[in-house]
Amino acid sequence: MTNDSSTFACGDLEQVLPAAWKGELGRQELDALEQHLASCGQCRALATGLEDAWMSVGLDDVMGPGADLRARVMRAADLAFHDRAGVTPAAAAAASPRHAAPSSSWWKLAAAAAAFVVVGVGIGRAWPDTQLQQEVSFLRDELRSVRHVMTLSLIQQASATERLQAVATAALIDRPDAQVRDALLEALAGDGNVNVRLAAIDALRGLAGDPRVSAQLIASARDRNSPMVQVAVIDALVERRDRSAAPALRAIADDSEAATAVRERARWAIGQLQASAI
Amino acid sequence: MFAPRDPALEDVRPDEALMRAVQGGDSRAFEGIYDRYHRPLFSFFVRLTGDRPGSEDLVQDVFVRVLRYRASYDPGRPFKAWIYQLARNAASDRRQSRAAHHGADALPDDVRDPGPTPLARVVGDERRALVERGLGALPDEAREAIVLSRVEGLSHREVGRILGCTEAAARVRVFRAVQQLRSAVERLQRPRG
Numbered sequence: 001m002t003n004d005s006s007t008f009a010c011g012d013l014e015q016v017l018p019a020a021w022k023g024e025l026g027r028q029e030l031d032a033l034e035q036h037l038a039s040c041g042q043c044r045a046l047a048t049g050l051e052d053a054w055m056s057v058g059l060d061d062v063m064g065p066g067a068d069l070r071a072r073v074m075r076a077a078d079l080a081f082h083d084r085a086g087v088t089p090a091a092a093a094a095a096s097p098r099h100a101a102p103s104s105s106w107w108k109l110a111a112a113a114a115a116f117v118v119v120g121v122g123i124g125r126a127w128p129d130t131q132l133q134q135e136v137s138f139l140r141d142e143l144r145s146v147r148h149v150m151t152l153s154l155i156q157q158a159s160a161t162e163r164l165q166a167v168a169t170a171a172l173i174d175r176p177d178a179q180v181r182d183a184l185l186e187a188l189a190g191d192g193n194v195n196v197r198l199a200a201i202d203a204l205r206g207l208a209g210d211p212r213v214s215a216q217l218i219a220s221a222r223d224r225n226s227p228m229v230q231v232a233v234i235d236a237l238v239e240r241r242d243r244s245a246a247p248a249l250r251a252i253a254d255d256s257e258a259a260t261a262v263r264e265r266a267r268w269a270i271g272q273l274q275a276s277a278i
Numbered sequence: 279m280f281a282p283r284d285p286a287l288e289d290v291r292p293d294e295a296l297m298r299a300v301q302g303g304d305s306r307a308f309e310g311i312y313d314r315y316h317r318p319l320f321s322f323f324v325r326l327t328g329d330r331p332g333s334e335d336l337v338q339d340v341f342v343r344v345l346r347y348r349a350s351y352d353p354g355r356p357f358k359a360w361i362y363q364l365a366r367n368a369a370s371d372r373r374q375s376r377a378a379h380h381g382a383d384a385l386p387d388d389v390r391d392p393g394p395t396p397l398a399r400v401v402g403d404e405r406r407a408l409v410e411r412g413l414g415a416l417p418d419e420a421r422e423a424i425v426l427s428r429v430e431g432l433s434h435r436e437v438g439r440i441l442g443c444t445e446a447a448a449r450v451r452v453f454r455a456v457q458q459l460r461s462a463v464e465r466l467q468r469p470r471g
C-alpha cells in the first residue's frame with residue numbers, strides 16, 4: 001500500500017471514512033483523507049465501493065405506525081401516572097389489547113363473564129336472600145370454571161396476544177387450580193413474549209405462600225435474558241415478603257453480569273425484606 | 279396582554295427537560311416525548327427486524343419502559359442515548375425470549391424473509407432492493423450500526439453512547455458493518471450455480 005501522506009495511514013480509513021460520510025470531519029482531517037485517497041489506489045477503490053454501499057441504504061421514511069399506537073401508549077401512560085410505583089407492562093398491555101377485534105370468542109366470553117359477576121354481586125347485595133345467594137355463589141363457581149377453561153385453552157395459542165389474554169383471564173381467578181398455576185408458571189419460565197411473562201407474574205399474585213410459585217419466581221429473578229422480567233419478579237418477591245428469596249437476591253445484587261437496574265432493584269428488595277422481618 | 283399559554287411551546291424544551299417533567303408526573307411532557315420519538319423508533323425497529331406489526335409492539339414496549347424506568351433516568355445524560363438503549367434492550371429481549379421459547383433449532387419468528395422486503399418492493403429500485411436484502415442478511419449488530427448511523431441519522435458520538443463504546447469505536451463498527459453489507463450485496467448479485 002502506498003502511504004505518502006505523513007498525516008494519514010491506510011489503517012486510519014476505517015475510522016475516518018464513516019465520519020466523512022456524515023460530514024463529521026474538520027477541514028484538516030478532510031484534506032488529509034482526500035490527499036491520501038488521491039495517492040493510494042487501494043484505499044480509493046475501497047472508499048468508493050463502501051461509499052456506494054452506504055449511499056444505497058435507503059433513507060425512505062418507512063410508513064409510520066398505525067394510528068392506534070398512540071392511543072395504546074397513552075392508555076399505558078395513564079395507568080403509569082396513576083400508579084406511583086410505575087406501570088406494570090402487563091397491566092398496560094391488558095388495558096390496550098392490540099387486536100381487540102371482537103371476532104375472538106374470548107371477548108364475548110369475557111364480557112358475559114364480567115356481566116355475570118356484576119349482575120350476580122349486585123343482586124346478592126340488594127336481596128340478601130339465602131337462595132339467591134346460593135345461586136350467586138353457584139354462578140361464581142361457574143364463572144371460575146369458565147375462566148379456568150379459557151385460560152387453559154388460550155394459553156396454548158400461538159399468538160402472543162391470545163396468550164396474554166389467557167394470562168389476564170387467569171389473573172381474575174381468585175383461587176387458580178393446580179393446572180392453571182402450572183400453565184402460569186410455564187408462561188413465566190419460558191414464554192416467548194415478555195408481556196406474557198409479566199402478565200403471568202401479576203396473575204400469580206393470588207397464590208401467596210405456594211412454594212412452587214416461589215421457586216419459579218426465584219428462578220426467573222436470575223434469568224438475565226430479560227431485565228424487565230427480573231425487576232418485575234423481584235418486586236413480586238418483595239410483595240410476597242418471601243424471605244426465602246434473600247440468598248438469590250443477594251446473588252443477583254452481586255452478579256456483575258446482571259443489568260445495573262436489576263442489581264439495584266435486588267439491593268432495594270433485600271432492604272425491604274429485612275425491614276419487613278423486623 | 280398575556281397570550282394564553284400555547285401548549286405547542288412546550289415542544290421547544292429539550293428532551294432532557296421533558297423527561298425530567300415526566301419524572302415529576304407530567305403526562306403532557308410524556309406526550310411530547312412520544313411525538314418526538316415514536317416515528318424514529320418505529321423506523322429503527324422496522325429496519326432492524328423487517329416486521330411492521332412487531333415493530334409497533336416494540337415501540338409500545340419502549341414507551342412502557344420509559345415510564346417503568348423513569349426514576350432511573352439521569353437528566354444530566356443525553357436522553358436520546360437512553361431511549362435508544364431501551365429500544366435495543368426491547369429488541370434484544372424479544373430476540374432472546376423468542377429463541378428460548380422456540381428452542382435453538384427453530385428460526386425466530388422475526389427472522390427476515392430472504393426475499394425482497396415490502397419496503398424494497400415499494401421502492402422498486404433494483405439496487406435498493408438488493409441492498410435491503412443485504413442489510414437483512416447481516417448479523418444483528420452490523421445491521422444495528424448501519425441503521426443507527428445511516429437511517430436514524432445519529433452522529434457517531436450518539437451511536438457510541440447508545441452502543442456503549444467510544445465515538446472512534448462506533449465509526450469503526452459502522453465501517454466494518456458497511457464492509458459486510460457490501461460483501462452481502464455482492465453475494466446476492468452473484469448468479470446461483
Ligand SMILES: [Zn+2]
Binds near residue numbers: 002010
Ligand atoms: Zn491507503
